[in-house]
Amino acid sequence: MSETNAAKAGIVKDEASPSIARGAAAALCAWIVPGLGHAMLRRWPKAIAYFFAVGVLAIVGLAMRGDVLPASSQDAFDRLGFVADLGTGGYYFFSKTLEPSGPDDSKAAGDYGTRIFAAAGVLNFLIILEAYEIGRRPPRRTRDLQA
């Protein structure tokens, strides 16, 4: 599309350029609350699906009294586990509030809970990356007109 046509359509040039700031803001929101990044980008079905998928996994992991690993972990696997857990964002920081009894690794359920909570975090990393990619792209209307 020529610049004249773009001007007629009411599109400013900046709107069409990829926005790293918008992508970063979407990624940050997606990290804090799973699905919020997509909600910010008005991708409602994805936002709802991600909110419930990651939220249910994180809450089930905590309810099964899974371990939430701290940053001060010494073991390499525990450090990896910490990074995975951190992916859940808000659920990581409020894990003590959500499950006041704390972790219980003495039963198999506690061990499963640890893995399920970590899986929620890793899943949310994929969601964060997708939110960043969508956020970076020019808005849909502009892209359609450019095609």
Added chain:
Amino acid sequence: MLNHFQALLIFAFCVSVAFAFLSKRRLDEHIRYTVWAFLAFVLVAIGIGWLMFPFSH
């Protein structure tokens, strides 16, 4: 408290839904992929469980 099988079902469903929305575009594709991935998760988990059964005794 959930038993292990219920935890497996919830895990399989949530991960299947997230993968479907990450990798597919249309609603019918989401549904088909969710069902397929969910059944694959559950069947593989039960299969591996049966394979490990002799070692538990």
